[in-house]
Structures are given as structure tokens and as C-alpha cells.
Amino acid sequence: MNRRLTQIGSHLLTKMARKTDIHLYTAQTPNGIKVTMLLEELGLEYKVTAIELGKNTQKEPWFLDINPNGRIPAMTDTFTDGSTIRLFESGSIMQYLVDRYDTGHKVSYPQGSREYYETNNWLFWQMGGLGPMQGQANHFARYAPEKIEYGINRYQNETRRLYGVMNTQLGKTNAYLVGDKITIADLSSWGWVAGHHWAGINIDDFPHLKAWLERVLARPASEKGRHVPSRHTALEQKNLSQEELDKKAEQARAWVQQGMAADAKK
Numbered sequence: 001m002n003r004r005l006t007q008i009g010s011h012l013l014t015k016m017a018r019k020t021d022i023h024l025y026t027a028q029t030p031n032g033i034k035v036t037m038l039l040e041e042l043g044l045e046y047k048v049t050a051i052e053l054g055k056n057t058q059k060e061p062w063f064l065d066i067n068p069n070g071r072i073p074a075m076t077d078t079f080t081d082g083s084t085i086r087l088f089e090s091g092s093i094m095q096y097l098v099d100r101y102d103t104g105h106k107v108s109y110p111q112g113s114r115e116y117y118e119t120n121n122w123l124f125w126q127m128g129g130l131g132p133m134q135g136q137a138n139h140f141a142r143y144a145p146e147k148i149e150y151g152i153n154r155y156q157n158e159t160r161r162l163y164g165v166m167n168t169q170l171g172k173t174n175a176y177l178v179g180d181k182i183t184i185a186d187l188s189s190w191g192w193v194a195g196h197h198w199a200g201i202n203i204d205d206f207p208h209l210k211a212w213l214e215r216v217l218a219r220p221a222s223e224k225g226r227h228v229p230s231r232h233t234a235l236e237q238k239n240l241s242q243e244e245l246d247k248k249a250e251q252a253r254a255w256v257q258q259g260m261a262a263d264a265k266k
């Protein structure tokens with residue numbers, strides 16, 4: 001294990017938190033906080049190692065041994081057979097956590113039920129649609145070294161369309177995407193929708209989505225989970241001036257470009 005890394009320590013929501021061997025490698029990003037929000041909702045104990053994306057720690061050999069794709073989040077656990085299991089891709093991590101630890105179906109539905117498959121619809125929709133599209137909107141609007149209007153418009157329009165899809169669904173359901181309770185479908189999308197301002201999307205155009213954003217925020221477990229491994233500040237970005245936003249983007253642009261250059265050489 002790399003000694004330079006900060007081990008944040010065990011996180012416990014309540015005294016009743018269930019002991020586990022879960023070790024999460026993460027950073028303060030929309031894909032990272034979906035897992036910590038879920039871990040807190042499930043009341044599981046877990047260890048956290050904060051990965052410094054700006055230093056490209058996620059590309060070091062020891063990390064690639066856990067996630068060969070070199071991205072956070074990544075996780076290890078002691079599997080039921082007693083040996084270590086390595087997990088990556090946030091959607092896969094979420095499915096593992098509910099399959100193994102949510103036997104009471106707090107944030108999931110029983111396998112084989114209608115709602116189980118409907119939850120999968122929205123989880124795969126987030127993993128294949130909302131995340132990648134909004135990620136590219138961020139890239140072209142904030143991190144690209146030049147302003148390419150076509151790229152910015154393409155990905156912002158697609159993100160806006162996806163927000164509309166979610167807004168329509170939330171207008172039909174009671175409070176959450178599937179059934180009558182929060183599920184991994186909601187938790188997988190929350191961090192992305194919370195980052196709407198950074199992607200250049202106005203949430204006021206989507207009233208059901210805006211109400212859902214607040215509804216999840218009001219849950220103590222999700223509220224705790226969103227601040228791991230450091231404070232979640234996405235919702236405060238609307239208070240920043242254009243100059244402050246540009247400065248923030250410039251800082252991230254340097255390591256994003258550096259990482260891309262290193263990947264291109266492989």
C-alpha cells in the first residue's frame with residue numbers, strides 16, 4: 001500500500017453500523033459520492049483512502065491492481081469465501097453492496113421483482129447515459145484547452161434531454177425513481193444532478209428533479225455520505241462568479257490534460 005495516501009479512517013453513521021472489511025478508494029466526485037451515500041444509507045462501516053486525482057494516483061500500479069481501468073471509485077472487501085474481492089465501476093460496486101448487504105431491502109428490491117428490474121433500468125441509464133454525457137459536457141465546457149462550440153452544445157443538450165427524462169419520471173412517481181423508496185437508481189444519479197451548474201445546466205427548468213434533489217439532500221445518511229472523502233461543494237457553485245468558476249476550471253484543466261497526455265502515450 002502506498003504510504004503517501006491519506007487514510008481517512010472508518011466511517012460510522014450510527015453506533016449500530018455493521019462491521020465489514022470494506023475499503024473504498026475514492027475522491028470527491030459524482031461517481032465517488034454515489035458509493036459513500038449508499039454505504040451510509042446501509043449503515044455499513046467502511047475504510048476510506050482518498051485518492052488524489054490531481055496527482056494521478058489512480059494510474060499507479062498498486063491502484064491498477066484493484067481497478068485496471070485507473071478510475072475511482074474502487075473497492076475491496078473480504079468475500080464470502082474468505083479471500084479479497086476487488087470491485088470497480090460505481091454501478092457494479094452499488095449492485096454488489098445491495099446484493100450482499102441490503103438483505104432487508106432498505107434501498108433495493110428483491111431480485112426477480114418488477115421493481116428490481118426497473119431499478120436496473122435507471123441504474124444502467126445513469127451509467128451509460130447521464131454520467132458519460134454530463135462528464136463530456138464538463139469536459140468541453142470546463143476542461144478543454146479550447147472552446148469548441150459543437151462539443152459544448154452537443155453534450156449540454158444531451159444532458160438537458162436526460163434531465164428532462166428523469167424529470168418526467170419523477171413527475172409520475174411519488175418521490176423517487178422507482179417504487180416508494182429511495183434506491184441505488186436515485187443514489188447513482190444524485191451527485192451528477194447536484195453538479196448541474198458546473199455542467200452549465202439550469203435546474204429550474206426541471207421542477208420535479210429540483211424537488212428530488214432537495215428530498216435526497218434532506219436524508220441524514222445521504223447528507224453524511226456526500227461529504228466523503230472531503231466536503232461536497234457542487235451545490236454552492238451557483239454562488240460563484242464567472243471569474244471564480246474559470247479559475248476553478250483552470251486548476252483542474254492542468255491535471256486533466258496531463259492525464260490525457262499520459263494515457264495517449266500508452
Ligand SMILES: N[C@@H](CCC(=O)N[C@@H](CS)C(=O)NCC(=O)O)C(=O)O
Nearest residue numbers: 029031053071072073089090091259
Ligand atoms: N464509469 C466509471 C467512471 C469512473 C470515472 O470516470 N471516475 C473519474 C472521477 S468521477 C476518475 O477517476 N477520473 C480520473 C481520471 O480520469 O484519471 C464509474 O462509474 O465508476
